[in-house]
Amino acid sequence: MRLSDKAEEILESLWINTHELNQESSSFEEMKTDKDAPEVKELLSADYIALSEDGIRLRKEGMKEAENAVRRHRLAERLMVDVLDIKKSLMEETACRFEHLLHKEVEESICTLLGHPTLCPHGKPIPQGRCCKKSERAAKAIVSSIADVDKGAKGKVAYLHMRDNKKLQKLMAMGILPGVSIEVIQKFPSYVFKIGHSQIAMDEEMARDVYVRLK
Amino acid sequence: MNAKFKKSRGSCHSNVNVTVEGLGKIVLVGSPNVGKSVVFGNLTGKYVTVSNYPGTTVEVTRGKGRLGSKEFEVIDTPGMYSLLPITEEERVTRSMLLEESPDVVVQVADAKSIERLLHLTLQLIEAELPVILDLNLMDEAERLGLSIDLNLLEQELGIPVVATVATENRGMDVLKEGIIKYNKEGGQGFKYDAVIEAAIDNLQKTLKTEYNISKRVIALLLLQDDPEIKALVKEKMGNGYADVGRIIEETKKRYSQPLNYVITLARQKVVSSIVERVAISTISKGMDFRERLSRLMMHPLWGIPMLLLAIYGLYEFVGVFGAQVSVDFLENKVFGEYINPFATNLVSSIIPWKVIQELFVHQYGIITLGIRYAIAIILPIVTTFFIAFSIIEDTGYLPRLAMLIDRLFKKIGLNGRAVIPIVLGFGCDTMATMVTRTLETKRERIIATLLLSLAIPCSAQMGVILALLAGNVKGLWIFVSVMAIIFLFVGFLVAKIMPGEKPIFYMEMPPLRWPKFSNVFTKTYTRVEWYFKEILPLFILASILIWAGRITGLFDLVINILSYPVGWIGLPTEAATAFLYGFFRRDFGAAGLYDLKDAGILSGIPLIVSIVTLALFMPCIAQFSITIKERGLKMALGMAAFIFPFAFFVGFLVNKILIGMGVVL
Incomplete structure (x- = not known):
């Protein structure tokens, strides 16, 4: 019923x-x-x-x-x-x-x-x-927060969470934008991602807002 | 677009002529840590601090350079990722571009992150600034297998593009030539979607007054809610701003996402398509040694031995070679056997009055105390510290340390970025207090300043402390543990008490680089020079004050008063003198303790207690004055009011605990 x-x-x-x-x-x-x-x-x-x-x-x-x-x-x-x-x-x-x-x-x-x-x-x-x-x-999820994927995972940024515009702007300034290839190098004590030829470290707070589509 | 450009540029020129004696003006911009300062050095022959750490250029540096037959004013700016600023430094740089009307803007960029750097390039072109793109760090890009078609990129962007390796002077002549020959034809902007374009159009029509950058960019920044630009436009337009506000609000309603996101995504599309055409990236062949080492340094487990190794190296070089071997040589040989006896004899033979003699020589004279401390004790320690720091800085280890320590620092209200001021504080707290302005929030800046004043002993002080504790391993451990506990405890408490935003950590990890001898040398040299200009006069002043204080009896009074708290924490009254001098310079006080220990008055538990108290004690005059400058008088006095009694309180506790536990030293 x-x-x-x-x-x-x-x-x-x-x-x-x-x-x-x-x-x-x-x-x-x-x-x-x-x-x-x-x-x-x-x-x-x-x-x-x-x-x-x-x-x-x-x-x-x-x-x-x-x-x-x-x-x-x-x-x-x-x-x-x-x-x-x-x-x-x-x-x-x-x-x-x-x-x-x-x-x-x-x-x-x-x-x-x-x-x-x-x-x-x-x-x-x-x-x-x-x-x-x-x-x-x-x-595994098709699209998930990069904070939740395993170390070594590769994928493309699917979208960014937009609840906090300041954080959003920082992510964009670091070149983390939809469509960009991203690889998880490390998760602890901080997250380290490889984007293109550069590497970017950030805390979980910020990584949480990046959603990726895994390869 | 061209005609409009010429118009706004005409107004630029009249500005230039008014402001700086007719010099052409070159402004260097670009993201942090891409070598702007090296390019600046190459263009002007002047040196500014260069490191492998984002955010080391705190202030705008100006210099003059001659290119061909023309003289230029060259301006180096703090790092900037985007024309829409996030940090204080970016704001500084953006306002430079808004106010300075440069003749040429050189965007210095990290070639390997071409996809990111082009965002700024496109923004600068949109702003109709006369921009040259300098793809620097080309060697690193090549090593990673990235090659860029410069000609095609020039065509795509419509601006001159050069490739350089500034540290090796590669390509610099091409850049210089590009600047001399610079002739702005207008770069190629791009179009956003119809809604945004219509909004830009409307805004451009509404904005009546002229700006130093294009109205198109002003419109775009307005749409992206840039508070400073809003304020600027409001100021210029007065009541007319209402129309502007309406256009912005109406445009916002058309999108479900924030406009800065919409605009950035549109730009990203253009960037991707350019990169696709101009850059070829060969697949990298796994990890090289450099990358392996980098991962080890960032590893939560292996990172710790790497850190200990770095600290051990620092200790051996600064603590042993600098503070013991070199100090011993300069202090006992050079001053003890030659300069002091010579000066004393000379002064005694010229000046018959003992009172005047004491101004220059004897126990507290300018030469025998002021200059001796400065040259024999402080110079070797500070120099070795800055050499070591420059090497560590150049390798790119510090960002990795920042990333490792972020979690811990969050507990004390800071974020990983604060490692730079904190580690630099071990060199010179005054310099470090200045650098705290790179921290993002006011709360972080206050916490970092307080911790620097309280719990970070500077290298000069550390050096003397290490000498005091030479061979006393137990004492050294007690000292280090107490300081670490105080650092974390006070930081934790302040973070709890002080309201404010939670800090966010994000940072680019630059590749590891081999330190360059010439770079380390010049960097150490400029830092030691800065330090000396700062400290030598103060040392001499302190000698004079001590002399004056002694003959007037004022010092005896202060020492008398100080001897009470000094007595309470179980120290001999002579230590009060060291504490008083400690205010003139932190290390001065420590060096005073050194004399007491040498004389056999101070040892065992009281020695540890006095070292701890003195290390926590008031910052030196120089640091105090910088704290006032950076944080304001009220805040500085508040910190002093906390630190002074707190230092004695901790000394008291340490004394009681050590005695209570029956520790024998």
């Missing part, structure tokens, strides 16, 4: 409240709904939530479904920012609509494309999916 968009939103908020804010139950006001709303009925009949004194709480049965909803939302955000370069102000709204379109297979391909990211653009953890667990053993 597929849940309605509204119901998915509620599951998401509940999951965040229980898992990240340690808040057992949530009021209807906070969830922007009420006791008789169709989405609440829908969730109650699926046994995903239960009514509590001051609102609703997530039940164990709904946990997995809620986690997946959060995962889809954050993956959608990641996709907006990393690949589609959509402005942060627009991202929220677009991601909200987009997440409901992500079916299982699409979700996994997007997760793989993004290199099984662990954090959303706001820095919150993205719950792992089946594909992530598999990837820990096998396939």
Whole structure:
């Protein structure tokens, strides 16, 4: 059974409240709904939530479904920012609509494309999916932050993260630009990359913002 | 475009004539560590500090040179990667270009990073500056198997291009000829996409006043949110700026990415296509020895023995050869047996009054104390340190050290880049305090300045300290450990207390290079010369002050007061004299302790305590005055107010701990 968009939103908020804010139950006001709303009925009949004194709480049965909803939302955000370069102000709204379109297979391909990211653009953890667990053993991400690839890896810069314009400008000044070939020479204590015929060292903070497509 | 160019250039010429006695003006620009200073030396015959470390040219250097029959003013600028500045140095250089109206701009560039250097070239062409591209370090590019078709590149860019190896004087005559014959026909700019071009067009129409660089570049910099250019345009336009702001905002809305990214990417496309046509890179045949050594130096594990090896070499050369062998020879032989007795006899026979005699000779005289300390103790130590430092600097080891130490330095609020001032501080803290201005944030500059004042003993002081602890391995270890702990602890605390941005580390790793004898020699020479100009007058002044202080009884008063804290930390009262003199120069104080030790008054735990306290104690007058200049009086006084009691507090603790632990020295 597929849940309605509204119901998915509620599951998401509940999951965040229980898992990240340690808040057992949530009021209807906070969830922007009420006791008789169709989405609440829908969730109650699926046994995903239960009514509590001051609102609703997530039940164990709904946990997995809620986690997946959060995962889809954050993956959608990641996709907006990393690949589609959509402005942060627009991202929220677009991601909200987009997440409901992500079916299982699409979700996994997007997760793989993004290199099984662990954090959303706001820095919150993205719950792992089946594909992530598999990837820990096998396939490498197609595009991933250069901070996460192995020493000796070669590839081309795919894009730069743009959350911090100052850092972005430094990276560009050092010649780290999309399309440029890059090789990881060293990862510890600092990152050292070979770009063209020169070598550049930087800390993890900065390396984190460089995304590469491995050869 | 050409007509417009001529117009703006006309205004340049009138400027040149007004500002500098009609000399042609050559400005050298380029990314850090590509040899601008060497080119400067070749053009002017003047030497500026040259090293294999990005960011060593802190200030703009000016010199005069004669090319053919024409005299030029040559200006060397701090490194700049892009016309859109990030660091303070880049800002300095950019404003040079904005204000100086040069006749020729020579972009000195590292040939092997052609893909990056062309970004700046294109920006300079866009600015309609009269630019010549000098592909320097051609030997390194060749060694890496990179060859560049100069003629084709000239055609592509529409400006003169020369290839040089400045350190070997290769190609310099071609560059000089290029400068003499320079005749600007206008380089070939390129077009951005329609939206950006339209914005540039609109902005150019809106910008009414003239600038020293093209309006096209002003427009581009405005679009990229350059705060300085914005302020400049606002100042010139007043209320008219509103239109400019509107155009910028409207253009921004058309893109999802920041405009500096959009513009750089557009330029990158042009750069790539040029590079594809003009450069041929043969596949390198694995790693050569140089590269292997470089990787060893950067290795988290193997890097440590490499560092220890470097420190050991430094110790043997500076600590043993400089501070012991050479000092011993100059101090005991040259001064002890010849100069001092001779001067004392001479002065005594000419001047009958003992009081005046004491100004020149005897225990604290200008000759027997001031000049003796300067020449016999300080000179050999400082010289050997600067020789060693120049060699290390030339090889390119320091950036590797920066990269190794970055994580540790982050804990104390600095980043890897701070190794240069810190290591230089072991040579001369005054010089190092000046160099802190290459650090990016104000917070880093303050922390580095404080640590230099507090916990980094300069070479002169170190030399005397090493002599004091000669043969005392345990004492040396205690001293080194205490200083290291204080350095990290105070740095950690200050970083915790002081708010501010977290530092970011990024740095180019230049290839390892063989140090050149001539370079090491001239570099050491200029540094020692600078040091002496700075210190000898102060030494003489200190001798005079000490003399005056002694005959007026003022010194006895200060020494009396100082003898209390000195007593609290378990030292003989005579040490108070050394501490007072320590303010005149750090090493002066240490040398004073040396005399006490020689006389058998100071030994064991009190010796260690006094060395630690003195090393932490106030910076010397010169460093203090530079600290005021760089950080402001308030900050300098604040630091002094912390350091003075803190030094005695640490001395007190060390004394108690060593006694408590029953350490026997």
